[in-house]
Amino acid sequence: MRSCDVLVIGGGPGGLAAACSAKKAGASSVIVLERDNRAGGILNQCIHDGFGLIRYNCELTGPEYAARAIREATDAGAEILLSRHVSEISKTDSGYCVSVYTKDGIEEYRTRTIVLATGCRERTRGNISIPGSRPAGVFTAGVAQNLVNVRNVMIGKRVVILGSGDIGLIMARRLTLEGAKVLAIAEIMSAPTGLARNVSQCVQEFGIPLYVKTTVSKIIGKRKLEAVELSDLDQNGKVIPGTARRIDCDALVLSVGLIPENEVAQTAGVKLFANNAVDTDRYLQTSVPGVFSCGNSRHVMDLADYVSEQGEMAGRNAVHLIRGEEMETWDEEKSNCMKKGFPEEGTVTCTVCPNGCQVKWDEKTGTFSGNRCKRGARFAEQEHNSPTRSVTTTVKTASGSLIPVRTAGRISKAHVFDVVEQLRKTKLDSGVIIGDEVLRTEIDGEDIRVVATQTSL
Amino acid sequence: MGKVYDVIIIGAGAVGCAIARELSRYNISTLVLEKECDVAYGTSGRMSGVVHAGFNNKTGSLMAKLCVEGNRLFEGVCSELGIPYKKTGKVLVAFDEADMKVLEGIIERGKANGCEGLRLIGQDEIRAIAPGICGIGGMLSPNTAIFDPFEFCIAHAENAMDNGVDFSLESEVTAISRRNDTFYVTTPKGVFSSRFIVNSAGLYCDRISAMLGVDNYRIYPCRGQYYILDKVASDLLDIPAYPVPRPGIGGLGIHLTPTVDGNIIIGPSAEYLEDPDDYSTTPDVMDKLFSEAKALLPAIERKHIIGNYCGIRPKQAPPGEGGFRDFVIKEEEACPGLINLIGIESPGFTAAVPISFMVSDMLRKHIDLSPKTDFKAERKAPVRFRELSREEQEKLIKTDPEYGEIICRCQNVTRREIRDAIENRFGARSISAIKYRAWATTGRCNGGYCLAKIVDMLIHDYHMKPEEITYRGKGSELFSGEVK
Structure with missing residues (x-):
């Protein structure tokens, strides 16, 4: 049996930040328990960029952001233990005992405080009761993302997406880059629920139709998905009869919301809200003293950067509590200021930071409006003159697994599909380290470098 | 020949x-x-x-x-x-005196058929047996x-x-x-x-x-639609609860039943069909299922629903x-x-x-x-790891480390149990063959966590190509192939 001051459950962005900050705040021993065989949590399948804009002031992919968070936690002296599946938290005289399944048996950890950073799960077809049959070919967006980006399994060639949350939008682009045709995105609300930057760069840029006030009213196909029926919704969210149209497809991707994952928390008796989120005080402490919660298991957030920030505070507060010091308070307002929904017409959605400023350029006067900082004007100008993009995709290794990669810097937008095609043919002979060059090529005179964004296992 | x-x-x-x-x-x-x-x-x-x-x-x-x-x-x-089995008994729930009268007739018929132990119960006893259930009284069948x-x-x-x-x-x-x-x-x-x-x-x-x-x-196919509820609702009911049957409906009425694994199921409806193979759920019937079930057990909520399915009666x-x-x-x-x-x-x-x-x-x-x-x-x-004591679990992990690896987090199914299900006696390699044996993918996340892990096992340990993996056998291929 091992003992520690702060035990962190979950090795995603929240948990890693909590462990790092708890150690830096002076905890004598901090342990992170991660159920997967790699730390980083869901970041590892989020191979696209857009992470770290706030925290690191640069644009990282999910695996790169995870690698930084892991290094920071390890450098601070936190111990990250992998392949550990927490089954139960029980109270002891001096704190808590946490039971863990491992390949070597059932382990127990004694700890004075706990930070829960267990993330969230996706709402499923079963949760929202879509009518129709139950054929093969219906996936949640996160499962589709894992299959396509990590397992090298393609979910289909003609895809319909229900829901316009960020994962759905990101998957629309991802599937398009991998050769699938995304036929439609249906959103029940009157505007997309994802960030404007994702609507702009993942959907509109590829000409993917996005229908609002629309739902999948029926799933068709006995064994394999053959089609879905899309219907318009009235202002009460009810299907308007007679508006159904059939779209033939072989995959339906659901991006219909996230539910905080708190089954482990419940074993400790932590109080939850009706939506399964943890009810904490403003110090991020749950109804059970000494047990803190952060990130998506506490409340689903838009950006990993905010999850990390909250994790840091939870970790520090765990140490403050042990020492009897005053704890820091979390400001609920700060994490939700980004522009969501459709970009405004006639504007450019700035993607330099998550704010998603809607920048308007007056061609006559050469002036910009709508941008909150100078970077917005520069972005809009560049977008007008010679638009550029970062490209993120995967490369196959000799062992058949996939390594996530990105272009080193932005390349001309016109060359995106060319690079993706070249990378499809690229095969790596051996393992790689994050940052290794996996391809160098020239397209129409542009020198393009592509680097690995993850170290192979 | x-x-x-x-x-x-x-x-x-x-x-x-x-x-x-x-x-x-x-x-x-x-x-x-x-x-x-x-x-x-x-x-x-x-x-x-x-x-x-x-x-x-x-x-x-x-x-x-x-x-x-x-x-x-x-x-x-x-x-x-x-085979998992639990003698729970069953209650037929009466909402008015007319229902109670019908129940008297049912008890008579039951006795004539040779059923033992059937008896009328009052509201207090219903509350004691099934605390969340409404109704003015009912009938208890101890042998169900x-x-x-x-x-x-x-x-x-x-x-x-x-x-x-x-x-x-x-x-x-x-x-x-x-x-x-x-x-x-x-x-x-x-x-x-x-x-x-x-x-x-x-x-x-x-x-x-x-x-x-x-x-x-x-044969006239007659479809019954069901809802299945999250195990978090399992404490709400541990005995099947049926309404008093109404004549002519072709089924037993929409009822609530706990499963041996701890989920509550709601259903089934009764709808005659032309096609004996149309397992579609329909919005009007699903709404009816939920409202009728809620009349029996008001504590259930829509957020408890984790899935739906259909059966078809050969009538x-x-x-x-x-x-x-x-x-x-x-x-x-x-x-x-x-x-x-x-x-x-x-x-x-x-x-x-x-x-x-x-x-x-x-x-x-x-x-x-x-x-x-x-x-x-x-x-x-088969081994059901989640039902074992801690000591038994510990012992199993020592015999095979794959028992220490939870693949399905909702139902706590281990890698070894999934492997046993994949290697079943019938050579059935579909996802549903694994689901029905090991119970993986049946929980609240509908396979959100374990499906990709199971697919990974089928590809790497059993050398299947992605396009060969099916949900329920030929014609239900899950994937179009490798990404690259």
Whole structure:
């Protein structure tokens, strides 16, 4: 049996930040328990960029952001233990005992405080009761993302997406880059629920139709998905009869919301809200003293950067509590200021930071409006003159697994599909380290470098 | 032409599997043909999981007789074959005095059928037995039970296989002929021959019978839709709760049933269909299910719903008539050697074992059914890690580290259990074959966590290509191939 001051459950962005900050705040021993065989949590399948804009002031992919968070936690002296599946938290005289399944048996950890950073799960077809049959070919967006980006399994060639949350939008682009045709995105609300930057760069840029006030009213196909029926919704969210149209497809991707994952928390008796989120005080402490919660298991957030920030505070507060010091308070307002929904017409959605400023350029006067900082004007100008993009995709290794990669810097937008095609043919002979060059090529005179964004296992 | 079997059983549902096991006791050769890639794929895998007591059926009917007998035998069979079973009892809930009157009649009929222990209960007792349930009173049936329908079929089939019965899956019968007292059964896997045919084809029993010229039966498919609730709601109910049955609906009314694994299921509706294969759910019926269930158990909420599914009853009673027509279990005079099982709807699962005895009695008149001396009556249940004590779990992990790796987080299913399910006796490699055996993907996240891990095992450990992985057998391919 091992003992520690702060035990962190979950090795995603929240948990890693909590462990790092708890150690830096002076905890004598901090342990992170991660159920997967790699730390980083869901970041590892989020191979696209857009992470770290706030925290690191640069644009990282999910695996790169995870690698930084892991290094920071390890450098601070936190111990990250992998392949550990927490089954139960029980109270002891001096704190808590946490039971863990491992390949070597059932382990127990004694700890004075706990930070829960267990993330969230996706709402499923079963949760929202879509009518129709139950054929093969219906996936949640996160499962589709894992299959396509990590397992090298393609979910289909003609895809319909229900829901316009960020994962759905990101998957629309991802599937398009991998050769699938995304036929439609249906959103029940009157505007997309994802960030404007994702609507702009993942959907509109590829000409993917996005229908609002629309739902999948029926799933068709006995064994394999053959089609879905899309219907318009009235202002009460009810299907308007007679508006159904059939779209033939072989995959339906659901991006219909996230539910905080708190089954482990419940074993400790932590109080939850009706939506399964943890009810904490403003110090991020749950109804059970000494047990803190952060990130998506506490409340689903838009950006990993905010999850990390909250994790840091939870970790520090765990140490403050042990020492009897005053704890820091979390400001609920700060994490939700980004522009969501459709970009405004006639504007450019700035993607330099998550704010998603809607920048308007007056061609006559050469002036910009709508941008909150100078970077917005520069972005809009560049977008007008010679638009550029970062490209993120995967490369196959000799062992058949996939390594996530990105272009080193932005390349001309016109060359995106060319690079993706070249990378499809690229095969790596051996393992790689994050940052290794996996391809160098020239397209129409542009020198393009592509680097690995993850170290192979 | 190869071997001539003594008996070919068509259909590997509950009844077909029970008959296969019964016949495996004797020195005869038996083959089971199943059109799907696994057992329990039709009506048997899509029902409430209740062992009925026998008070619902007309006195003197085969349904009543076999149900009461089956109820008595069920627990013993489950313990012999390692099938999860729990004698919960059942309440019929009355909402007014008229319902109470109906219940008095049901008790009388139950007594006449041979059901024991039926009695009226008042509101206080209902509250004590099923605290969340509404109603002014009701009836308690102490001998009603719940069980795992998939495991029932799998266990019977495995035990039959252990005792020498052959199974041929993905073998849809497309034609049958009869020459010189021998049947020739055509399937995509070849032509099989036998001296006797047992038609336990469920929804397709009329079509199979008609292939042999016995075309006086007609099955009317009648769909029942179900909701399944998250285990977080399991504390709300631990005994099946039914409304007092109303005449003519063709089912038992929308009820709430706990499963042996701790989920509550709501259903089923009753809707006649043209297509015996239309397992679609419909929005109006789903709304009705939920509101009727909430009238019985107000504490349930929409957020508890984690899935829905459908079953289809093979009814002989046409739409206008409704209600139940009795089972037909007989050797057809017009086609000697053909034993027809027609209209085996509820309580067919409860009656499956007694039906198997009826079939062996019919065969006994024609062939020598000498018992095997080496018949193995018992079948070892698969490991259910989540149900074991901590010490037992610890011991298992020492024998195989794969027991220490949780793959399905909702149901706590380990990598080793998934491996055992993949390596099942029938060679069924579909996701649903794994689901029905190991119970992975059945929880609140619907496979959000474990599906990709299971797919990874199938690809790397079992060398399947992504495009070969199916949800429920051929035609239900999950993926289009590799990404690159």
